[in-house]
Amino acid sequence: MSSAQSSEEKKITTHVLQEMKRRGEKISMLTAYDYSMARIIDAAGIDVVLVGDSASNVMAGYETTLPITLNEMIYHAASVVRAVSRALVVVDLPFGSYQGNSKEALNSSIRIMKESGAHAVKLEGGREVKESIERILTAGVPVMGHLGLTPQSIYKFGTYVVRAKEDTEAQRLIEDAHILAESGCFAIVLEKIPAQLAARVAAEVKIPIIGIGAGAGVDGQVLVLHDMLGITHEFSPRFLRRYMNLYDDIKAATERYISDVKSKDFPNKHEQY
Missing domain, CATH: 1.20.5 (Single alpha-helices involved in coiled-coils or other helix-helix interfaces)
Incomplete structure (x- = not known):
C-alpha cells in the first residue's frame, strides 16, 4: 500500500464518523479559527474541527455570535482548511445567512464550500430549518445540525440557561433530532441540555450526536478551543474542563x-x- 493511500485512509469523513458511532468510538471535536491553532490540533489527532461562529466572541470580541458575517466566516474557514490534513472541517453558517430562506441557505453553503474548501456546514434549529437542510443537501453539501441551546437565538430565549428541562421542550427536541436525521444531517450538536435527554437522543438516532454540556452518554464532545486552553478566563460553565491556563x-x-x-x-x- 502506498503512503498516499495510507494517509488518505486516515482522513476523517462523514462516513468515518458514522462508523465511529457504530463501533462505540467517541468523536473528539474542537473549534479553531486560524491556521496556527488548527495545524496544532489537527497534528494532535482531533477528529472534527469546527470553524464556529464563536469566532465572533473569542476572535472579534463581540458579546454574542450574531454580528459575525458570512465573509468573515469564510476567511476563518479558509485559514483553517489550509492547516488541516486529517480532520473533518465543519463551518457554522452565521446568523442571517440561512434562517427563513432556503435559497439563501443554499447560496451561503455553496460560498463556504467553494471559497474556503471546507468539508461541511453546520446550522442551528430543528423543524424550522428542515427545508434549508434539504436544499443544501441537493448541492451535495454535508450538513451538521445543532439543537438545545442555540446561541444565535439568544434574544429569543433571553438567557444561556440549560434547555429542554421541561417535558414539552424535551419532547420537541427529541422530535427535532429525528427530523434532522431523517432530513439527511450527518451529525447533530446538542448544547447544554440534561445528560439523560442527550443520551436518549444518541440512542434513538442513527447519526452521531456531539455534546457540549450534554453529558457523557453521547457519541462525542466539542469545546471551544480558547476555553479549553484557558485563554478565555471569564467564562466558567460547569461543562468546561480547562486543560491549560x-x-x-x-x-x-x-x-x-x-x-x-x-x-x-x-x-x-x-x-x-
Missing part, C-alpha cells in the same frame, strides 16, 4: 519580555548579528 502563562511571558526590554537584557550579545 494560557491566559496567565501568556500574560506572565509578556510581562517578562517587557521587563527584559526595559532593563536592556533583551537582546543579549547572542541574540544579535
Whole structure:
C-alpha cells in the first residue's frame, strides 16, 4: 500500500464518523479559527474541527455570535482548511445567512464550500430549518445540525440557561433530532441540555450526536478551543474542563519580555548579528 493511500485512509469523513458511532468510538471535536491553532490540533489527532461562529466572541470580541458575517466566516474557514490534513472541517453558517430562506441557505453553503474548501456546514434549529437542510443537501453539501441551546437565538430565549428541562421542550427536541436525521444531517450538536435527554437522543438516532454540556452518554464532545486552553478566563460553565491556563502563562511571558526590554537584557550579545 502506498503512503498516499495510507494517509488518505486516515482522513476523517462523514462516513468515518458514522462508523465511529457504530463501533462505540467517541468523536473528539474542537473549534479553531486560524491556521496556527488548527495545524496544532489537527497534528494532535482531533477528529472534527469546527470553524464556529464563536469566532465572533473569542476572535472579534463581540458579546454574542450574531454580528459575525458570512465573509468573515469564510476567511476563518479558509485559514483553517489550509492547516488541516486529517480532520473533518465543519463551518457554522452565521446568523442571517440561512434562517427563513432556503435559497439563501443554499447560496451561503455553496460560498463556504467553494471559497474556503471546507468539508461541511453546520446550522442551528430543528423543524424550522428542515427545508434549508434539504436544499443544501441537493448541492451535495454535508450538513451538521445543532439543537438545545442555540446561541444565535439568544434574544429569543433571553438567557444561556440549560434547555429542554421541561417535558414539552424535551419532547420537541427529541422530535427535532429525528427530523434532522431523517432530513439527511450527518451529525447533530446538542448544547447544554440534561445528560439523560442527550443520551436518549444518541440512542434513538442513527447519526452521531456531539455534546457540549450534554453529558457523557453521547457519541462525542466539542469545546471551544480558547476555553479549553484557558485563554478565555471569564467564562466558567460547569461543562468546561480547562486543560491549560494560557491566559496567565501568556500574560506572565509578556510581562517578562517587557521587563527584559526595559532593563536592556533583551537582546543579549547572542541574540544579535
